[in-house]
Amino acid sequence: MTDPRYNHPLLAELDGFRIEIDAETQRGDIVLDRAPMNVISMPQRDQLRAAFEALDADQRVRVIVLRAEGEHFSSGGYIKGFLEASPEHVSHLADNIAAPWRCAKPVIAANKGYTFGVGFEISLACDFRIAARSTRYALPEQKLGQIPGSGGSARLQALIGLARTKDVVMRSRRISGQQAYDWGIAVELVDNEALEESTAKLVAELCEFSPMAQRTAKKLLNDSENATVATGIELEGHAYSRLRQSEDFAEGVKAFHEKRKPTFVGR
Structure with missing residues (x-):
């Protein structure tokens, strides 16, 4: 991308995602694009932060959308990366994944299929979550002898309370799109084929306001x-x-x- 707002060194060669801007609809998309599961690598987390910051500074963009190619939003992070990363790097994981929360602009997560681990955590950091019926949310870190490390348990508890969060985190339990909507995690539940249309409608609605x-x-x-x-x-x-x-x-x-x-x- 030649726009000077995107000249950040981290954005020189995107790892596992792309950035799309539609000035006509005032929409900027971050599209996870690492088939088939959209696994999020360690370097990608830093790049995602930089991408959100660049879109937040772009005057052409009113609303930011985080979405994914393929059947699944993201199966989570690259597991071996946790062992390869330094303790200092790992300690900043939550800062990077909080980038949507820090954006001044509204951020929408369009979820479908597996939305696990860091995929769920970065969605929780967004302002709005639209869930396709195929969506399955999970924080499966207990199965690895770990806990969520990018803000997932804290953000989820704020949304659904302590008892339900314990049930999800401590049992690595999957939440269906329907249950996520019933619990207030997702603001909309739509058929899979209607996910993009519903996302576009929400973008247009948000752009109507000051x-x-x-x-x-x-x-x-x-x-x-x-x-x-x-x-x-x-x-x-x-x-x-x-x-x-x-x-x-x-x-x-x-x-x-x-x-x-x-x-x-x-x-």
């Missing part, structure tokens, strides 16, 4: 995730006050009274 309001909402929700209700309300009040001065809010109010669709500019 980019400034979206960035603010995401940061507020992330920052207040572990806050008390009182602290969360305080943070919300400060964020609301800042948006009150924005051009987008003025446009939104004006459009509401004029009964028309607002034109947001992100200021």
